[in-house]
Amino acid sequence: xxxxxxxxxxxxxxxxxxxxxxxxxxxxxxxxxxxxxxxxxxxxxxxxxxxxxxxxxxxxxxxxxxxxxxxxxxxxxxxxxxxxxxxxxxxxxxxxxxxxxxxxxxxxxxxxxxxxxxxxxxxxxxxxxxxxxxxxxxxxxxxxxxxxxxxxxxxxxxxxxxxxxxxxxxxxxxxxxxxxxxxxxxxxxxxxxxxxxxxxxxxxxxxxxxxxxxxxxxxxxxxxxxxxxxxxxxxxxxxxxxxxxxxxxxxxxxxxxxxxxxxxxxxxxxxxxxxxxxxxxxxxxxxxxxxxxxxxxxxxxxxxxxxxxxxxxxxxxxxxxxxxxxxxxxxxxxxxxxxxxxxxxxxxxxxxxxxxxxxxxxxxxxxxxxxxxxxxxxxxxxxxxxxxxxxxxxxxxxxxxxxxxxxxxx
Numbered sequence: 001x002x003x004x005x006x007x008x009x010x011x012x013x014x015x016x017x018x019x020x021x022x023x024x025x026x027x028x029x030x031x032x033x034x035x036x037x038x039x040x041x042x043x044x045x046x047x048x049x050x051x052x053x054x055x056x057x058x059x060x061x062x063x064x065x066x067x068x069x070x071x072x073x074x075x076x077x078x079x080x081x082x083x084x085x086x087x088x089x090x091x092x093x094x095x096x097x098x099x100x101x102x103x104x105x106x107x108x109x110x111x112x113x114x115x116x117x118x119x120x121x122x123x124x125x126x127x128x129x130x131x132x133x134x135x136x137x138x139x140x141x142x143x144x145x146x147x148x149x150x151x152x153x154x155x156x157x158x159x160x161x162x163x164x165x166x167x168x169x170x171x172x173x174x175x176x177x178x179x180x181x182x183x184x185x186x187x188x189x190x191x192x193x194x195x196x197x198x199x200x201x202x203x204x205x206x207x208x209x210x211x212x213x214x215x216x217x218x219x220x221x222x223x224x225x226x227x228x229x230x231x232x233x234x235x236x237x238x239x240x241x242x243x244x245x246x247x248x249x250x251x252x253x254x255x256x257x258x259x260x261x262x263x264x265x266x267x268x269x270x271x272x273x274x275x276x277x278x279x280x281x282x283x284x285x286x287x288x289x290x291x292x293x294x295x296x297x298x299x300x301x302x303x304x305x306x307x308x309x310x311x312x313x314x315x316x317x318x319x320x321x322x323x324x325x326x327x328x329x330x331x332x333x334x335x336x337x338x339x340x341x342x343x344x345x346x347x348x349x350x351x352x353x354x355x356x357x358x359x360x361x362x363x364x365x366x367x368x369x370x371x372x373x374x375x376x377x378x379x380x381x382x383x384x385x386x387x388x389x390x391x392x393x394x395x396x397x398x399x400x401x402x403x404x405x406x407x408x409x410x
Contacts (some may be wrong), residue, residue, distance in 0.1 A: 001151060001152055002151040003151065003153070003154055004152070006030045006032040006154075006155050008024050008155055008157050009032050009034065009139075009153050009155040009158045009159075010031060010032070010033045010161055011129050011160045011161060011162045012035060012160065012167070013039065013116075014161060014163050014294070015108075015109060015311050015315070016163075016294035016295075016311035016312060017033055017116075017159070017161030017315070018109070018113040018116045018315075019055060019056075019059045019112070019319070020315040020316075020318055020319045021113075021116040022060060022061065022112075022116040022119040022121065023058070023315070023319035023320075024319050024322060024323060025116065025119040025120035027319075029322075029323070029326065031116075031120070031121040031122065032122045032124065032155070033121055033124060034124050034127040034128070034141075035123065035127065036165065037126075038126055040107060041109075043105035043163075044185075044187055044228070044302075045105060045307050046102055046104065046220050046222060048073065048100045048101055048305065048309070049306070049308075049381070049382055050099060050383055051309055051313075051382060052309055052312055052383060053097040053099075053100055054096055056112075058316060059115070059116075060115065061111070061115040064111050064114070065101070065108070065111060065112075068111055069223060070101035070223055071102040071103070071202075071222050071223045072101065072201075073099065073100050073102045074089055074098065074202050074203065075089050076203050077200060077206070078208070078361075078364050078365065079205065079257060079258045079259065080208040080210070080365055081208070081257065083365050084258075085365050087364075087378055089378065089382045091375055092375060092382045093372075093387075094379040094382070094384035094389075094390060096382075096384060098382065102220050102221060102222055102228075104222055104226070127143050127144070127146075129141050129167050129171075130143070130150070131171060132290075134288040134289050134290055138155070139155060139289035139290055140152050140155075141153050141158065155289075156289075157289055157291075157325065158290040159292075159322070160290060160291070160292045160293060160297075161293040163296060163311075164275075164280075164299070168292060168296065169280075169292065169296065174283050174284065175281075175283075176281045176283050177281065178279035178280055178298075179349075180279035180301055181356070182234065182235050182277050183235060183238075183277070183278065183301070184232070184233065184235045184238040184274060185230055185232045185274060185276075185302065186230060186238065186245040186252075186272055187245075187272065187274070188230070188249060188268065188269075188270055189226055189268075189270035190227055190229060190267060190269050191225050191226055191227075191266060191269050192219075192221070192225060192226065192227040192266045193225070193265040194227070194263065196261060196262045202221075204219070204220050204221075204305070205219040205220075205259055206303070207258065209252065209256065210257065212233065212237060213358055215232070215234075215252065216231070216233070217229070217252060217259055218302070219259050219262065219263070227266070229253070229259075231248070231253065232301075232302060232303065235277070238252070248274075278302075279299055281297075282297050282298065285338050286337065286338060291318050291333065294308075294315070295307060298310075303352060303355050304348060304380070304381060306352075306383070306385070309344075309385075310345060313341065313344060314337075317337050317340055317341055318337055320336075321333060321337050343385070343386050343393060344386040344393070347390075347393045347396055348380070350392065350396030350397070351380055359400060359404055359407070360377075362407040366406075366407055373406070376390050376391055376399070380393075
């Protein structure tokens with residue numbers, strides 16, 4: 001079988017793959033990206049967090065993203081049975097950008113990987129990875145193109161950025177159960193025709209369903225009058241209303257209050273789809289000659305839009321570690337990559353868990369919230385989950401124990 005060689009092989013051309021490819025190519029390494037699909041292609045996960053701006057800028061892609069004129073985003077609105085809570089990212093405690101974008105992922109992802117290609121990465125669309133042999137020095141993977149031809153790729157290091165495709169976890173049996181409940185999400189794109197006077201296109205709208213606080217809905221305004229809408233809840237709960245993704249989405253949206261009013265005149269732009277059991281985990285983020293990035297490693301929950309932020313952060317950390325390792329420097333992957341990435345993941349995990357227990361919902365809708373607590377929580381919502389000065393990041397359990405005491409009567 002024919003064998004090709006490169007310095008770094010990357011599986012997947014989504015945000016984490018594109019960021020890692022650009023960073024490493026700019027360092028002078030021969031980077032090959034293998035993507036099973038062709039871009040642009042649809043993907044869910046349109047609401048970014050402001051910390052993404054720093055990571056996009058680090059990779060030299062910010063000017064290209066700004067040129068796309070995506071929908072501006074400066075916060076979030078939470079709605080629950082007539083109550084409204086507004087989160088403005090400018091009120092965060094952490095340093096860094098306070099605004100970002102809400103994006104069509106087909107356009108956004110295509111722009112990122114285009115930047116990586118211009119930085120020098122070789123991008124191979126329509127190529128799927130079918131096997132992988134780990135090695136601390138020369139990992140080898142088998143790749144199949146659309147003509148059915150197979151060849152081997154030998155590299156000095158491999159990064160799996162395959163997202164929900166989870167190529168290496170599947171090939172190496174790395175999957176482990178998630179600590180999150182088994183949930184289902186139904187979603188679609190609409191032309192929203194929204195003219196409600198209280199609707200703010202610069203913020204994601206998150207609605208707690210009035211009949212079940214474990215169910216929530218999103219409305220993400222996009223550019224050119226389009227919006228992404230969806231519902232998330234436990235699998236059996238979402239399935240209890242409707243036979244198809246469209247039926248289920250419409251049933252849960254019908255009594256969503258303000259959101260339903262905003263979308264009263266909307267028309268379909270993309271048919272409804274669904275994802276089930278999206279929370280994933282793995283036994284280890286690294287192995288001999290490889291590391292897992294973003295959703296290929298772990299996905300928590302979409303409620304706080306943390307997926308792309310974690311993916312980009314993992315790419316930044318991994319690219320730095322790979323670059324140093326290939327230059328002959330000593331890299332401790334447990335500390336430099338896994339522990340560092342875990343800092344932010346655990347902060348997000350604590351917030352996700354607190355949302356579904358109802359604790360975080362109590363805080364969000366609490367009148368006269370403690371200003372410091374509110375600013376720290378806003379920082380996490382803005383993506384700054386690696387800011388060790390934030391008490392949520394330093395000790396999530398202690399922080400939410402304090403929140404529980406302060407909101408006990410709410």
